[in-house]
Amino acid sequence: MSFRSARDHEGDLELGADVVVVGSGASGAVVAHELQRSGQRVVVLEEGPRIPADDYSKMSISESLRHMWRDGGMTVAAGVGDSPMINVTMGRVVGGSSVLTGGVCFRTPERVLSNWQREHGLPSFGAASMEGAFDYVEEKVHVETVPESMRSKATTLFDRGMKKRGLALEPLRRNTEGCRGCGRCNFGCPEKAKLSVDISFLPQAVEAGAEVVSHCLVEKVLSKRGRAMGVQGRVLNGPGGRPGGKLKVHARRVVVACGAWHTPLLLRKSGIGRRSKALGKRMTLHPGCRMMARFDEKVEGWKGAMQSAFSDAFEARGLTLVSVFIPPSVVGATLPGIGAEHQRHAQMLPNIAMFGGMIHDEGGGTVRRGPGREPVVTYRMAPRDRGRVRDLVRTLGEVYLDAGAKEIFPPVLGLPGGLDADAFRSLDLDAIPLSRFEVTSQHPLGTARMGPDGKHAVVDAHGEAFDLEELYVVDGSIVPTSLGVNPQLSIMALATRLAWEMRERPLPA
Amino acid sequence: MSLPLPADAVRPDWRMSPRFRRAARAIAEALFYEGQRAPSAEHLDWLMGEVEAFLGHAGGRSRAVFRASVLALTTLAPPAVGKAPPLARLDPATRAHAIERFEATPLGLAVLGAKAILCIHHYDAPSVRADLGLDGKCLTEVAP
Numbered sequence: 001m002s003f004r005s006a007r008d009h010e011g012d013l014e015l016g017a018d019v020v021v022v023g024s025g026a027s028g029a030v031v032a033h034e035l036q037r038s039g040q041r042v043v044v045l046e047e048g049p050r051i052p053a054d055d056y057s058k059m060s061i062s063e064s065l066r067h068m069w070r071d072g073g074m075t076v077a078a079g080v081g082d083s084p085m086i087n088v089t090m091g092r093v094v095g096g097s098s099v100l101t102g103g104v105c106f107r108t109p110e111r112v113l114s115n116w117q118r119e120h121g122l123p124s125f126g127a128a129s130m131e132g133a134f135d136y137v138e139e140k141v142h143v144e145t146v147p148e149s150m151r152s153k154a155t156t157l158f159d160r161g162m163k164k165r166g167l168a169l170e171p172l173r174r175n176t177e178g179c180r181g182c183g184r185c186n187f188g189c190p191e192k193a194k195l196s197v198d199i200s201f202l203p204q205a206v207e208a209g210a211e212v213v214s215h216c217l218v219e220k221v222l223s224k225r226g227r228a229m230g231v232q233g234r235v236l237n238g239p240g241g242r243p244g245g246k247l248k249v250h251a252r253r254v255v256v257a258c259g260a261w262h263t264p265l266l267l268r269k270s271g272i273g274r275r276s277k278a279l280g281k282r283m284t285l286h287p288g289c290r291m292m293a294r295f296d297e298k299v300e301g302w303k304g305a306m307q308s309a310f311s312d313a314f315e316a317r318g319l320t321l322v323s324v325f326i327p328p329s330v331v332g333a334t335l336p337g338i339g340a341e342h343q344r345h346a347q348m349l350p351n352i353a354m355f356g357g358m359i360h361d362e363g364g365g366t367v368r369r370g371p372g373r374e375p376v377v378t379y380r381m382a383p384r385d386r387g388r389v390r391d392l393v394r395t396l397g398e399v400y401l402d403a404g405a406k407e408i409f410p411p412v413l414g415l416p417g418g419l420d421a422d423a424f425r426s427l428d429l430d431a432i433p434l435s436r437f438e439v440t441s442q443h444p445l446g447t448a449r450m451g452p453d454g455k456h457a458v459v460d461a462h463g464e465a466f467d468l469e470e471l472y473v474v475d476g477s478i479v480p481t482s483l484g485v486n487p488q489l490s491i492m493a494l495a496t497r498l499a500w501e502m503r504e505r506p507l508p509a
Numbered sequence: 510m511s512l513p514l515p516a517d518a519v520r521p522d523w524r525m526s527p528r529f530r531r532a533a534r535a536i537a538e539a540l541f542y543e544g545q546r547a548p549s550a551e552h553l554d555w556l557m558g559e560v561e562a563f564l565g566h567a568g569g570r571s572r573a574v575f576r577a578s579v580l581a582l583t584t585l586a587p588p589a590v591g592k593a594p595p596l597a598r599l600d601p602a603t604r605a606h607a608i609e610r611f612e613a614t615p616l617g618l619a620v621l622g623a624k625a626i627l628c629i630h631h632y633d634a635p636s637v638r639a640d641l642g643l644d645g646k647c648l649t650e651v652a653p
Contacts, residue, residue: 066562240565328638338539
């Protein structure tokens with residue numbers, strides 16, 4: 001079969017398959033691959049376009065944002081109470097957010113899995129039982145350790161500060177092969193060295209006979225007598241990519257993999273999860289901040305792996321520090337000042353280092369139906385997590401000062417430019433409302449969580465919805481708690497395990 | 510500067526109105542005003558073209574954010590320095606000062622929407638990158 005664009009299809013589109021997978025990101029691609037290769041006919045539907053790696057590898061930052069990111073990167077969770085507005089970045093392209101990650105691959109920490117077993121009624125999710133799925137995915141997407149030689153100078157400088165505190169960075173693992181350290185993984189790898197699912201799982205699924213159809217907006221899961229029968233929605237073949245013809249896919253099994261932002265919306269529109277208290281609630285985001293620091297020496301932080309090292313030394317305080325350097329044009333957008341002051345800071349760009357971190361949040365996100373096609377997402381940060389955001393900013397700044405930074409640029413809107421050590425240390429972060437902090441997230445999770453019963457969860461331990469037979473959810477929305485680490489590999493391994501179980505369950509007649 | 514559209518990309522049918530373009534351009538001119546030197550008219554034309562292409566593709570939400578931000582700056586920033594709106598009437602230095610003052614107010618978050626989109630495009634311009642020494646090179650010629 002093939003990759004196919006519904007944009008060029010005139011009128012309505014009706015398809016049939018054994019399994020329809022809604023969403024072509026990390027989880028949907030894995031499930032499509034496993035099921036198609038087991039002999040089931042799979043159709044994958046994707047709302048965004050298909051941009052081949054040959055195309056996105058040449059794109060400017062703006063082109064990547066406009067063609068591959070949802071809302072051009074402007075998606076936000078609105079802060080409620082004393083909470084920051086959180087910019088949540090997601091892909092809207094064949095391959096989903098996997099095309100736009102830094103490639104970071106962590107296995108789900110054992111303490112998290114133990115917690116799922118003990119506290120969330122999921123006794124089968126031990127580390128040993130997940131090992132086969134992790135091994136399999138890591139081999140398929142070539143997970144490798146980032147060598148120290150690939151670290152950017154921004155990361156090396158941060159490591160210098162950590163060492164002064166008797167700590168050290170540890171190398172990250174990523175799904176790459178042939179990385180040259182171009183520092184822009186999250187705008188589509190310019191070297192095609194990141195084995196995102198558009199390069200790994202999806203082409204293999206297509207080779208085995210799966211069909212991947214872009215520009216398909218799924219609005220509802222169809223059901224009959226308590227069983228999922230397919231999906232319906234709109235083909236985005238209208239003017240300017242707006243909804244045009246009707247879309248209908250008949251299938252014996254429906255797999256939802258739209259991500260934690262959109263899955264609850266689709267389920268709710270389909271009348272699923274109504275009795276559950278969990279649908280669309282308690283979304284965790286791993287809210288994160290980036291700290292910029294100016295050094296006297298040239299840093300040129302874009303030279304090196306965008307993400308190469310991390311530290312869990314502050315794990316007990318709920319913080320994970322992870323290296324990151326975003327392309328200079330995006331750094332420029334976060335530089336303080338307007339006019340001459342802004343330009344003065346822009347001259348410093350080659351001397352700016354950056355490091356990031358995220359907090360292990362309790363989960364205060366809520367997904368609601370919005371006025372248009374997109375959900376409205378709010379986030380009420382727990383009091384404990386508010387302290388963690390400030391702790392993160394302080395920690396990142398202190399480490400860079402220990403490394404010899406001359407100026408620190410805290411991620412706080414409206415501050416008057418770079419702060420020297422004294423100014424930073426005397427800055428009363430507790431007095432600044434969190435709404436002025438620049439907080440980002442790439443890890444929405446947990447809005448249709450799995451669990452032992454339909455009151456507190458939406459799907460069971462096999463990913464099947466409590467409310468509808470043959471409807472499975474396999475994406476990050478089923479993750480029951482914050483992971484505290486980048487979730488890409490966990491999501492893929494979880495989807496693999498669920499796909500293996502699905503493979504063994506006969507399709508209904 | 511933009512590449513040809515990928516085959517499967519959406520063909521946008523959205524354009525900035527002339528009035529909105531003037532307002533956005535005035536903000537860009539102030540944002541990148543340097544000492545006594547404003548960015549060239551050619552650069553601002555190019556920048557507006559890129560921003561328009563971006564907003565055309567990126568969808569209704571990003572357009573709404575940018576529009577709201579431009580509208581807020583156009584009408585609310587001038588009073589921050591005791592001037593009457595619209596912002597475009599002021600000279601670039603006063604405009605920059607007005608936006609800076611407005612940014613420090615509780616409504617200052619509105620600056621971020623326009624600033625982010627304008628900066629991402631401005632700093633991607635080859636001439637600007639060259640001026641700032643942003644060579645965009647990778648760390649190694651060949652993978653280790």
